[in-house]
Amino acid sequence: MSHEAQGLGSRGLVRLAAILVGSAAFVLVACYFLWRSWVTVPRPAPRPEQPALQSEPRRDLDMFRRRQRNADQWGWVDREHGIARIPVERAMQLMAKEHKP
Numbered sequence: 716m717s718h719e720a721q722g723l724g725s726r727g728l729v730r731l732a733a734i735l736v737g738s739a740a741f742v743l744v745a746c747y748f749l750w751r752s753w754v755t756v757p758r759p760a761p762r763p764e765q766p767a768l769q770s771e772p773r774r775d776l777d778m779f780r781r782r783q784r785n786a787d788q789w790g791w792v793d794r795e796h797g798i799a800r801i802p803v804e805r806a807m808q809l810m811a812k813e814h815k816p
Contacts, residue, residue, distance in 0.1 A: 769775050792798045801809075 786800070787802050788800070789802070790800045792800050
């Protein structure tokens with residue numbers, strides 16, 4: 716009659732533990748290198764040496780003011796299609812008058 720061994724085979728258990736630890740280390744290293752190859756860190760845009768300043772600020776301001784004055788005047792945008800430019804306040808008055816309840 717034979718009997719079963721009472722103890723566990725320590726060599727087999729140590730070998731299994733070593734295989735599991737080695738496999739986990741391999742997977743972690745592989746994941747690290749895959750992550751490094753997939754993730755890219757955006758590089759900051761190069762900063763200009765000098766700030767871009769207006770060469771003629773007074774002329775730019777005059778042009779801006781002229782455009783603003785022209786926007787508040789009556790005038791044709793497209794005469795053939797009947798499109799005109801009118802001051803905003805007058806347009807609001809006309810819209811309010813047209814949509815009275």
